[in-house]
Amino acid sequence: xxxxxxxxxxxxxxxxxxxxxxxxxxxxxxxxxxxxxxxxxxxxxxxxxxxxxxxxxxxxxxxxxxxxxxxxxxxxxxxxxxxxxxxxxxxxxxxxxxxxxxxxxxxxxxxxxxxxxxxxxxxxxxxxxxxxxxxxxxxxxxxxxxxxxxxxxxxxxxxxxxxxxxxxxxxxxxxxxxxxxxxxxxxxxxxxxxxxxxxxxxxxxxxxxxxxxxxxxxxxxxxxxxxxxxxxxxxxxxxxxxxxxxxxxxxxxxxxxxxxxxxxxxxxxxxxxxxxxxxxxxxxxxxxxxxxxxxxxxxxxxxxxxxxxxxxxxxxxxxxxxxxxxxxxxxxxxxxxxxxxxxxxxxxxxxxxxxxxxxxxxxxxxxxxxxxxxxxxxxxxxxxxxxxxxxxxxxxxxxxxxxxxxxxxxxxxxxxxxxxxxxxxxxxxxxx
Amino acid sequence: xxxxxxxxxxxxxxxxxxxxxxxxxxxxxxxxxxxxxxxxxxxxxxxxxxxxxxxxxxxxxxxxxxxxxxxxxxxxxxxxxxxxxxxxxxxxxxxxxxxxxxxxxxxxxxxxxxxxxxxxxxxxxxxxxxxxxxxxxxxxxxxxxxxxxxxxxxxxxxxxxxxxxxxxxxxxxxxxxxxxxxxxxxxxxxxxxxxxxxxxxxxxxxxxxxxxxxxxxxxxxxxxxxxxxxxxxxxxxxxxxxxxxxxxxxxxxxxxxxxxxxxxxxxxxxxxxxxxxxxxxxxxxxxxxxxxxxxxxxxxxxxxxxxxxxxxxxxxxxxxxxxxxxxxxxxxxxxxxxxxxxxxxxxxxxxxxxxxxxxxxxxxxxxxxxxxxxxxxxxxxxxxxxxxxxxxxxxxxxxxxxxxxxxxxxxxxxxxxxxxxxxxxxxxxxxx
Numbered sequence: 001x002x003x004x005x006x007x008x009x010x011x012x013x014x015x016x017x018x019x020x021x022x023x024x025x026x027x028x029x030x031x032x033x034x035x036x037x038x039x040x041x042x043x044x045x046x047x048x049x050x051x052x053x054x055x056x057x058x059x060x061x062x063x064x065x066x067x068x069x070x071x072x073x074x075x076x077x078x079x080x081x082x083x084x085x086x087x088x089x090x091x092x093x094x095x096x097x098x099x100x101x102x103x104x105x106x107x108x109x110x111x112x113x114x115x116x117x118x119x120x121x122x123x124x125x126x127x128x129x130x131x132x133x134x135x136x137x138x139x140x141x142x143x144x145x146x147x148x149x150x151x152x153x154x155x156x157x158x159x160x161x162x163x164x165x166x167x168x169x170x171x172x173x174x175x176x177x178x179x180x181x182x183x184x185x186x187x188x189x190x191x192x193x194x195x196x197x198x199x200x201x202x203x204x205x206x207x208x209x210x211x212x213x214x215x216x217x218x219x220x221x222x223x224x225x226x227x228x229x230x231x232x233x234x235x236x237x238x239x240x241x242x243x244x245x246x247x248x249x250x251x252x253x254x255x256x257x258x259x260x261x262x263x264x265x266x267x268x269x270x271x272x273x274x275x276x277x278x279x280x281x282x283x284x285x286x287x288x289x290x291x292x293x294x295x296x297x298x299x300x301x302x303x304x305x306x307x308x309x310x311x312x313x314x315x316x317x318x319x320x321x322x323x324x325x326x327x328x329x330x331x332x333x334x335x336x337x338x339x340x341x342x343x344x345x346x347x348x349x350x351x352x353x354x355x356x357x358x359x360x361x362x363x364x365x366x367x368x369x370x371x372x373x374x375x376x377x378x379x380x381x382x383x384x385x386x387x388x389x390x391x392x393x394x395x396x397x398x399x400x401x402x403x404x405x406x407x408x409x410x411x412x413x414x415x416x417x418x419x420x421x422x423x424x425x426x427x428x429x430x431x432x
Numbered sequence: 433x434x435x436x437x438x439x440x441x442x443x444x445x446x447x448x449x450x451x452x453x454x455x456x457x458x459x460x461x462x463x464x465x466x467x468x469x470x471x472x473x474x475x476x477x478x479x480x481x482x483x484x485x486x487x488x489x490x491x492x493x494x495x496x497x498x499x500x501x502x503x504x505x506x507x508x509x510x511x512x513x514x515x516x517x518x519x520x521x522x523x524x525x526x527x528x529x530x531x532x533x534x535x536x537x538x539x540x541x542x543x544x545x546x547x548x549x550x551x552x553x554x555x556x557x558x559x560x561x562x563x564x565x566x567x568x569x570x571x572x573x574x575x576x577x578x579x580x581x582x583x584x585x586x587x588x589x590x591x592x593x594x595x596x597x598x599x600x601x602x603x604x605x606x607x608x609x610x611x612x613x614x615x616x617x618x619x620x621x622x623x624x625x626x627x628x629x630x631x632x633x634x635x636x637x638x639x640x641x642x643x644x645x646x647x648x649x650x651x652x653x654x655x656x657x658x659x660x661x662x663x664x665x666x667x668x669x670x671x672x673x674x675x676x677x678x679x680x681x682x683x684x685x686x687x688x689x690x691x692x693x694x695x696x697x698x699x700x701x702x703x704x705x706x707x708x709x710x711x712x713x714x715x716x717x718x719x720x721x722x723x724x725x726x727x728x729x730x731x732x733x734x735x736x737x738x739x740x741x742x743x744x745x746x747x748x749x750x751x752x753x754x755x756x757x758x759x760x761x762x763x764x765x766x767x768x769x770x771x772x773x774x775x776x777x778x779x780x781x782x783x784x785x786x787x788x789x790x791x792x793x794x795x796x797x798x799x800x801x802x803x804x805x806x807x808x809x810x811x812x813x814x815x816x817x818x819x820x821x822x823x824x825x826x827x828x829x830x831x832x833x834x835x836x837x838x839x840x841x842x843x844x845x846x847x848x849x850x851x852x853x854x855x856x857x858x859x860x861x862x863x864x
Contacts, residue, residue, distance in 0.1 A: 100805075145770035145807055149745045177766035178744050258768050258798030303745065309764070311739045311828055312610050313581050318738065318757065322750040332741070334609035336690050338577035366690030375577055396743055 004044035007061050011035075011047075019073030022049065024059050025066040031059050032070065085133045090168035092132040092224055094122055094217075095158060097140040097151070099175025101202035101213045121173060124206060124214045131225050132169075137162075144175025144182070144201075149400065152185035153299040159197055160190065163295040169196040169224035171217070176201040176255055176263065179234060183250035184397040187232040187421035189299050194291040196224045199234045199250070203261045212237055212261045219245035222279040229272065229287040232421070237261040238274055246271040247281075251394045251423035254364065267364055268389040268425070302327055302403035307396040309362055310339045316346040323350045328399040328412075329357045331384075332392035337361050337368035338375045344382050351383025356409050358399055358416055359384045360392040367425070385413055390424040398423060436476035439493050443467075443479075451505030454481060456491050457498040463491045464502065517565045522600035524564040524656055526554055526649075527590060529572040529583070531607025533634035533645045553605060556638060556646045563657050564601075569594075576607025576614070576633075581832065584617035585731040591629055592622065592729040600722075601628045601656035603649070608633040608687055608695065611666060615682035616829040619664040619853035621731050626723040628656045631666045631682070635693045644669055644693045651677035654711040661704065661719040664853070669693040670706055678703040679713075683826045683855035686796065699796055700821040700857070734759055734835035739828040741794055742771045748778040755782045760831040760844075761789045763816075764824035769793050769800035770807045776814050783815025788841050790831055790848055791816045792824040799857070817845055822856040830855060 003011065016022055016035055024031045024047060033049030036056060046058045047067075061067065096102045102121065119136035122128050139158055140151060159170045174182060183199050190197065200220040202213035220235040223245075232250035239262050248266045257263035273283045305328035308319065323329055329350055333339050337359040339347070347357050359379060361368050368386040370376030380386075387395050395416075402415040419426055435443065448454055448467055456463045456479060465481030468488060478490045479499075493499065528534045534553060551568035554560050571590055572583060591602045606614060615631050622629065632652040634645035652667040655677075664682035671694050680698045689695035705715045737760035740751065755761055761782055765771050769791040771779070779789050791811060793800050800818040802808030812818075819827050827848075834847040851858050 143770070143805060143807055145742075145744075145766050146772045146774075147744050148772070152744075175767075177770055181744050255767065255795050256797055258793050258795045258800060260798060263795065263798070303747075305745075306750065307741060307743045307746075309739060309741045309824075310577075311825065312577075312579050312584075312613050313735065313737075313832075314739075315735075318754040321753060325750065334577050335607075335687065336609075338575070338609055340578045340580070342578075361690050363687050363690045363695065365688055366692060366695070368690060373575060375575055392741075393743065400745075 007045050007047070010061075010067065014067060014069050015072075016067065016069050017073070020069050021071035022047070023068045023070055024049065024061065026059050026062060031057060033057065034073070086129075089131065089133045090225055091166060092134055092169045092171055092221060093162040093167045094119075094134055094136045094171050094173065095155070095162070096121065096136070096138050096173040097144070097147075097155065097175070098142040099144050099173065099177075099201055100205050101173045101175070101200065101216070102141065103205040103207075121206065121213065121217060125217045125221065127218055128221055132221055135167075142175075144178040147175070147178050147182055149185075149301050149303060152182055152189070153301065155182065156186050156189040156297040156299050159186065159193075160295040160297040163193070163195050167195065169198065171220050171224060172197065172199045173217075174199050174201050176203060176236075179264075180254050180391075181393055181397055183232055183234050183253060184394045184423070185301075185401070187250040187423070188398055188401040189297050190232060190295060191298065191421070192230075192288070192293075193232065193295050194230050194293040195295070196227060196229055196290070197232045198224055199232075201236065203259060203263060212242075215242045216245065219275050219279075222275060223247055223273070223281065226279065226281055227273065227287075228290055230290045231272075231288055233272065234264060235275075236264040238271070243277040245275040247273040247275070249422050251398075251421050252391065254391060254393065267391055268366070269422075298401075298405060300404035301400040303400065304328065305330070305396060305400045305403065307392060308332070309392075310334060310343065312340070314340065314343060316343050320346055320349075323355065324353055326350075327355055328403050329355055330360060330392055330396045330399055331357065332360050332362040333368070334362060336372055336376060337370055337379070337386055338373065339379065341375065341378070344375075344378050347379060347384050348382035354409060356399065356403065356412055356416070357382075357384040358395050359386045360390060360395045362392070364391065385416060387416055388424045394423050434476055439477050439479070442493075442499065446499060446501050447504075448499065448501050449505070452501050453503035454479070455500045455502055456481065456493065458491050458494060463489060465489065466505070518561075521563065521565045522657055523598060524566055524601045524603055524653060525594040525599040526551075526566055526568045526603050526605065527587070527594070528553065528568070528570050528605040529576070529579070529587065529607070530574040531576050531605065531609075531633055532637050533605045533607070533632065533648070534573065535637040553638065553645065553649060557649050557653065559650055560653055564653055567599075574607075576610040579607070579610050579614055581617075581733050581735060584614055584621070585733065587614065588618050588621040588729040588731050591618065591625075592727040595625070595627050595727040599627065601630065603652050603656060604629065604631045605649075606631050606633050608635060608668075611696075612686050612823075613825055613829055615664055615666050615685060616826045616855070617733075617833070619682040619855070620830055620833040621729050622664060622727060623730060623853070624662070624720070624725075625664065625727050626662050626725045627727070628659060628661055628722070629664045630656055631664070633668065635691060635695060644674075647674045648677065651707050651711075654707060655679055655705070655713065658711065658713055659705065659719075660722055662722045663704075663720055665704065666696060667707075668696040670703070675709040677707040679705040679707070681854050683853050684823070686823060686825065699823055700798070701854070730833075730837060732836035733832040735832065736760065737762070737828060737832045737835065739824060740764070741824075742766060742775065744772070746772065746775060748775050752778055752781075755787070756785055758782075759787055760835050761787055762792060762824060762828045762831055763789065764792050764794040765800070766794060768804055768808060769802055769811070769818055770805065771811065773807065773810070776807075776810050779811060779816050780814035786841060788831065788835065788844055788848070789814075789816040790827050791818045792822060792827045794824070796823065817848060819848055820856045826855050
């Protein structure tokens with residue numbers, strides 16, 4: 001906050017504060033937008049405005065410039081909002097955890113950070129009140145890159161609690177960055193969850209006109225109401241338009257683009273279903289029906305697990321320390337799951353030390369198979385196991401869960417080789 | 433080699449040796465195939481035959497079984513082969529490095545390992561002698577997961593040498609597992625190489641009828657002859673059929689499936705060109721024409737570089753040791769390039785220690801951008817740099833090259849932010 005003295009006084013005099021909608025006339029041009037906090041890198045006579053399109057502009061204020069307040073910011077007062085309940089509509093709980101979907105412009109840096117509550121988001125979706133009774137809960141307010149194992153556990157407990165409390169479905173608002181990891185974690189923790197548990201995110205924050213938040217939430221709610229399907233899913237745009245939404249299996253989905261709204265893809269399988277803009281659902285594979293059982297959360301996780309990508313030139317001596325300290329090691333190898341012959345003695349050492357070493361492929365698509373080439377056979381002899389077409393990220397999450405929910409490493413290996421939540425193909429050709 | 437005494441004597445008596453084509457009548461069934469070495473896990477009275485389809489079968493030999501030798505193996509005598517040269521045809525040097533494309537069944541384990549020479553491969557491509565004068569060189573015979581920085585250097589020197597010795601093009605036979613990494617390495621090392629340097633591999637070994645080796649080599653040779661384009665490329669199947677072959681830029685290509693013949697994809701760009709089964713070339717973007725300059729190989733590489741994938745729960749204390757020891761660190765972050773706030777102090781510590789930390793995205797597609805969210809801005813403040821839409825693997829290779837070919841880390845960072853071999857988009861919006 002380092003406006004020049006004169007500009008500072010001027011803003012105070014006209015009552016302009018952060019979030020005020022201003023018009024600024026500067027050198028003949030008029031700029032209209034919400035006042036952002038002063039940027040540390042800007043000069044003292046520059047105001048930063050967020051234009052209605054979502055972009056920020058820095059406007060230099062001269063002696064002859066004219067600044068007017070057009071509108072003052074409306075302060076949110078929606079904590080503990082009471083939403084009218086309609087008889088006969090399904091009860092959906094919206095749990096917000098943060099992420100872009102729950103974000104507004106950040107008034108510290110001009111960037112975006114999580115702030116919106118689930119109830120504010122529910123308000124953005126006009127259809128919501130017609131098709132469901134929504135309760136909105138704010139569990140976390142973090143970007144998903146900061147999601148950690150405890151957050152997964154907290155979230156799984158919350159979801160099971162809501163279901164056992166009468167929720168017909170739970171929609172989780174989550175940052176897109178690690179949504180695949182969290183969806184996999186909840187898939188294992190919640191097992192045969194009897195209701196739909198749907199993750200939804202956005203690639204553009206809700207304060208931008210181009211935001212995909214409302215359409216994604218709408219699609220998620222429609223799937224909860226009309227899908228009749230239990231399980232952990234991710235619902236996101238399937239195309240660049242607003243006309244198609246894919247329902248991905250929680251253990252099979254990966255963010256495959258940094259910014260596109262259709263960034264999420266099912267890998268090594270097809271999406272469970274696709275919804276069009278009218279909410280019509282086309283199922284692509286058989287799905288587990290909704291049931292009336294209670295939900296259970298098996299949230300124990302072994303933290304001592306690492307995920308490593310093999311690359312040419314990888315120096316085993318650099319990785320030895322962490323591998324010998326870790327109870328579980330997931331390697332995304334090349335091709336069918338290979339590493340260099342230099343790495344194999346270290347794999348053997350880790351296995352001999354009691355670690356479980358799970359091999360996946362950095363190709364992402366296709367199955368691993370360590371029986372085709374010498375390298376692979378040597379890796380199997382060293383003690384590594386493969387998990388067919390499981391994603392590296394899903395294998396990492398599952399290995400934490402398998403180690404914590406088994407008596408010994410042999411049982412953990414068997415759990416890894418057994419499909420639990422559609423995370424791998426069902427054919428039992430795993431070369432353990 | 434542990435046949436039973438009686439079977440061992442029988443095989444010796446009829447002159448059956450490894451590679452002999454046998455017919456074996458066992459319990460009324462007749463099996464015909466090449467004799468494989470005895471498998472350590474097989475019983476002493478079982479012979480392993482490779483059937484004509486490429487599959488191995490273990491056949492139990494009973495007292496009443498009849499074994500006949502149908503054909504003895506032809507021993508290869510093609511070392512130093514002299515191929516008739518035709519006036520006016522371009523000179524293409526085929527350098528073999530190993531990999532599936534140069535592999536036969538492995539007589540130790542029944543798996544596949546590199547054995548064929550480049551000249552044997554040239555012989556598989558009937559068209560070759562009509563369109564080019566081929567010289568075949570065997571440089572290495574390794575699987576590509578064992579490719580190391582020295583191999584890249586040796587290969588770059590060999591390619592430059594062949595070009596300066598009169599080669600109109602160089603085709604490199606390479607394993608598919610790390611072909612993308614090696615192609616990126618040669619792209620940086622050879623800079624504006626004046627001729628086509630084309631990597632080609634196979635997903636099925638040449639002794640299998642379904643091998644993609646001959647068609648891929650044919651497409652590579654055709655592109656060398658008719659493409660008129662200089663640079664480092666990868667030529668592989670573009671579809672599951674034998675009717676379309678993509679020419680990928682060496683720095684932009686990634687193996688995206690463990691086993692399919694169309695596993696290779698250009699990421700964040702389109703292939704340079706596509707060839708159909710007749711060899712007709714359709715260019716999708718402008719390409720650098722062939723020139724008459726000499727080739728130069730700038731092969732210096734800084735070995736102290738690591739590639740790490742960020743994942744939720746990543747424990748900075750486990751990675752601190754290797755990060756403080758490494759001069760270059762490439763992180764494939766989530767989404768736009770993020771890591772958790774727990775990792776950021778470690779990035780700062782590594783940067784303060786003189787390391788270059790380069791951020792890419794595990795999404796693979798799309799651009800990194802650390803200016804959108806708080807996390808990213810904090811990463812930039814810590815000293816990390818981003819490289820737009822460069823692949824993590826390409827960034828790893830380039831960082832080794834940039835650190836070795838610059839005076840200091842600042843120059844290395846500038847090199848990282850400057851497109852050298854089409855490895856990143858050209859817009860200078862890199863947030864260094």
